[in-house]
Amino acid sequence: MTTDAPTARRHPRAGHAVLVAGLALVAVAALWLAATGDTGIRYSADHTDTVPVWTRWIPALVGIALIRLIPPPSDPRWPDPVAPWREAVPLLLAGVAFAAIMPLLGGEPAYTVLKLALLLGVPAGVFLAARRWPPRWRPGPPPAGAAHRWGPALPVVVWLMLSYATPLAAPTSDWGRAMTPVELVVTVLVVFAINALLEEVFYRRWLQTRWESLLGRWPAIVLASLVWAAWHLAIQGTGRPGLDLAMLAVNQGVLGLFLGYLWSRYRRIWPPLVVHGALNAMPGLLGL
Template identity: 30%
Template sequence: MQKNRLRLLIPAITLLLVLISALYVQTAQDGLIQTSADVQDKTHFIYIWLIYLIPLAALFILPWHFKFQPLIQKPLKSTRILLISSIVYIVLVFLTPQPYFELFYIYKLVLLLMIPLLVIRREKSSILSTAQPFINWSLAPIVYVIWLVLYFSPLNNLSHISYDEPYLFVLIFTVISILMNAVLEEVFYRVWLQTRLEHLGILASVCISTILWSLWHAGIQGQGNLLELSAQALVTHALAGIFLGFFWTKYRNVYLLILIHICMNFPLYLITYWFK
């Protein structure tokens, strides 16, 4: 009975948090959000939501091919440790002074990689191998292409972003970002954490991982108090997290999942530089 209540309560709270955050951003900032820490220009959050709502709708419209079963049916000991690690990570990012911003990479390595690996190795189980009987991702590239076209369309405010640093520096930083952000975040938040929460229900697991993933961005993006930054982070990242969460839930394809996140962090400057 308690688990059934959580399956309803968690999505309801998530929806309420996102809607309240959207209302705040609309009233306090005319709906304008800073979509990346690398760009100062702002865009209306509705455009960003459309980038993820449309492929999310396509994801549900396309055939399922199989009756989905959660990969993990009961709580594992590692679940609580992963949840604590993700919360501690958010707190540390918030508390770290701006001049020491780069410390979040160390936090991420320790809390989202090293500690989880130590715990997961003791379980002697592989989520990816468990997922093999359920995988049928023949239509996953269609969802990916729909998202890709929208993400690099005029809906998003990306084409004009430039960097003052040398090209080689941006390239090296991009490689580091791919490993530390795209790869590590998708493995931790979706493959490890979200899957371990599926015993609460698919929707609840997606919501929890989305909230935790969204909130850590609040400490590195924008200025303001805790509530303002949290609202901006939820409005900016919640729909993306929900899309990524259901993409993993439906297709169990970690490679396309990471590829989506790579595109989200990839600076077009590395390409447009050669056409100046």
């Protein structure tokens, strides 16, 4: 494990400011929606149907509470070595640019091309540059022990049960029944690769991890969650930017806290991948 330079240091005051500002943004958004009565949030980009916001909050908050039940390892290897700004800043700018440019495009295939360029192409360039100017930064290894190897299964399974098998589940859709089994499997796999896999690797593994080392765990989780939430404006917006951003903050923003904590606590990518993939496939799979 190496750092960018001997003088690299953490910035707890900046992290505290990011944490307070981010959580305040979510709280203000929730209060605004409650005051205006706009507590129904879109749960799919395929239509404008809504569900009560609390149906998304409960599984995420229960998942966060369950993650806390797993004790830290006896020899904690967190926080990671301090990441270089030359890696952290370009990744953050790529995420912000993706959220800002997406609403200006006209749909597919421009959406996917932009996503691949900014969320995959930019990191590839950043990491190639890091090889030319060593020492190259690497995060610490995942925590050791059975609790951290299998512990993520508990919050993930409980989230799945609450989201799929209770009244909190999203309404069903008939798009799954309209496809042949082969078409359905191919669609789910493609959506998983372009959305769940690429987004979780970028926003959590690459972006969040570097900012964790600079700002601290929860500031980075909040930062990555809000940047991740913001890009959904392009596919779930209603044409009212203020209201739409508030809905994204209390929907994907809160879910992002769960996804980010899953990654930060266990340092294994499969738990957020399972949750994200199941969330995207939920309307179609529930309708089968």
